[in-house]
Amino acid sequence: MVNEGNIGFTLPRGATGFFRPEEGPLPKTDLRVFRAALYAAARVVGGEVGEVEEQAYPRSFHTATVVTRAGGNIVLCHAHHAWIAFAQTRRDWYGEEFLAPPPWAHTFTDAGFVVLGCEQLATPLSNVDTSVLTRGEWREVRFYGITTLGGVLFNAWD
Known part of the structure; x- marks a missing residue:
């Protein structure tokens, strides 16, 4: 089931890929399962x-391609939470460039x-519970001009 709902998305610790050492390491998405x-x-x-490209600093996600007769589909997998998104092109960060899931x-x-889904990823941060953000x-967020949920989740901030 694709999660298109905008109501009630709460960012968990590690959603941005940043962590504070005193809070311990962030969870990791199992790359084998991906x-x-x-x-x-x-x-x-x-x-x-x-190609499957594992997350590397400062990116917060893994990137892969599923190639069909119709072309390539870029699949993004968050490195710390089991979230998947789809995009048209490979980039180091995303804002609103997400595609509807195939x-x-x-x-x-x-x-x-x-x-x-792309609708959820385009959710303005004002509609997301961001209380966990430091x-x-x-x-x-301000420096990079991020305004959407997708921009917070799939980033390459350093």
Whole structure:
């Protein structure tokens, strides 16, 4: 099921990829589960998995491609929470450049991920519970001009 609802999204600790050492390490999305879901998606569409790029500082997400006869589909996987999004091009950060999930996005929900739709990712931060964000995270939000949920989740702030 794709999560298109805008009401009640609460950012958990680690949503931006930032953490404070005194609070301990952030959770990590299991890259093996993400890869397995990618291969399941490729099987569903009769395609193949293209390049998989693991999260590297300062990005907050992994990037992969599922290649079909119609072209490549960019899949974003948050590095700390089991969130999936889709985009048209590979970038180091995103604001509102998200695509609607393809019909085969259920392979990710079947694997335990939450697939975020473009409407939800475009939710203004004023409609998101951001109470967990630190002053440092808010400084980054303002510096990079981030105004949406997707921009907070899929970033490359340093």
